[in-house]
Amino acid sequence: MDVLKRFEEEAAEDEAAIFGPNDEESSDDENDLENRLEKVDLDHASYDELWSALTPAERDKFLKALNDPSSELAQQLLASEELEEQTVEPWWDRPSDYEKEEQDAMVSVTKISRRYGARPAMMDVSAPVMNASAGVAATGPSLLYNICAVLMAYAYVTRYLSTSPVGSILPEDAEHEEARRMFTRLVPFLTDRKSKTVLPSLSGVITDLWSRFEPETMTPKFFSLLMQDAAKLLRPAPVLSLSPTHLTSPTKEFDVHPSANALLALSDVSTLFAASPPRPPHSRAPNPTVAKLAFYGARIISTPTYILTALADETSVRANLLEREGKLDAAAMSDHIMTGSSRAQSPSSTSATPAGPSSHRPRIEELT
DSSP: OHHHHHHHHHHHHOHHHHHOGGGGGGGSTTTOHHHHHTTOOTTTOOHHHHHHTSOHHHHHHHHHHHHOTTSHHHHHHTOSHHHHHHOOBOGGGOOTTHHHHHHHHHHHTOOOSOOBOOOOOOOOOOHHHHHHHHHHHHHSOOOHHHHHHHHHHHHHHHHHHTOSSGGGSOTTSHHHHHHHHHHHHHOHHHHOTTOOOOOOSHHHHHHHHHHTSOTTOOOHHHHHHHHHHHHHHHSOOOOOOOOHHHHTOHHHHHHTSTTHHHHHHHHHHHHHHHSOSOOOTTOOOOOHHHHHHHHHHHHHHHSOHHHHHHHHHHHHHHHHHHHHHHHHHHHHHHHHHHHHHHSOOOTTSOOOOOSTGGGGSOOOOOOO
16 A cells, blocks of 8 residues: 555656656557546545556556566655665565664664564474375375465565565455455465365466466565575474473474474464364364465475475575576567667668566476
8 A cells, every 4th residue: 555655656756767768659648647646645545546546557557566576666656765674675684683673763763674573473283284294295296386386475465565574464354355365376385175176386386377377467586585585484493402391392392393484474374274264163174275275384394404495595506596597588679679779670681589578487397
């Protein structure tokens, strides 16, 4: 809502700077954004009122900015001090000395540059779930790539909504249902109780997840960031010795587990889906999505750390390759535009189509 207000305010002040010179024909009173907003109270207008004031082209540009927070337009919209104060960075990016920095900032009356979300509450993975997961792991397919896809979707929802942890969103807030819808769209196997989808490889994760974003809304750079987020969450921490206190409580033990970050991410998603409308009194069946997340958590706990480390390494390497590919495609498109504008193509020359628009779908290259 605040980003949309910022978008409309900046557009009204300097429409050409945001939408470009090609929109000069829209300066007509009926379509001019400033005139459209004259009777709109930006401080008290509803989301629907603000949204209806935008033209289809402006809505499309705004949605693209939201889908790629790293884009130039998104950075312009988020560059206000007010929005910066409201922006919450992902909890897994929280510096280890953040609490001390925050306290020092309070003492010196100087605000810290960024705000980070608090660590989510750890879910409970019961012994029966652990046993069931171990039994399936011995004979069934690996679910690690499914978990990787869930973590990438989790990173996207967190960054898209600029809320961390996502489980802190109140059920009555519109963003609560929006977050659930995004998970259902991006990783439908998580919310469909009958789904038997098993992603066989990281290539499968990339292809499947990328295809679920609206066309032209995802970029290699942002997708690479989501992969790096997943790699960070998957990577086990150094083994820690557990105190007797932790050994008496499974949940506390998971808090200091080498894979605590991955478990906390799954726990956060579980909290989001657990806060659903009350179930009928006669329904004693557990929430299927929450149950599946607990099962994924059990799989993480039972997987050797060296396997999770290898998966984190693979994901990080592929993320770097994808980002580099995106830069090369952008450079190729820029070169194509420059050469195309400086000289006409001769009839005998062959046309080589650069990977500009096609870079919106990554090329899959298996690592060997």
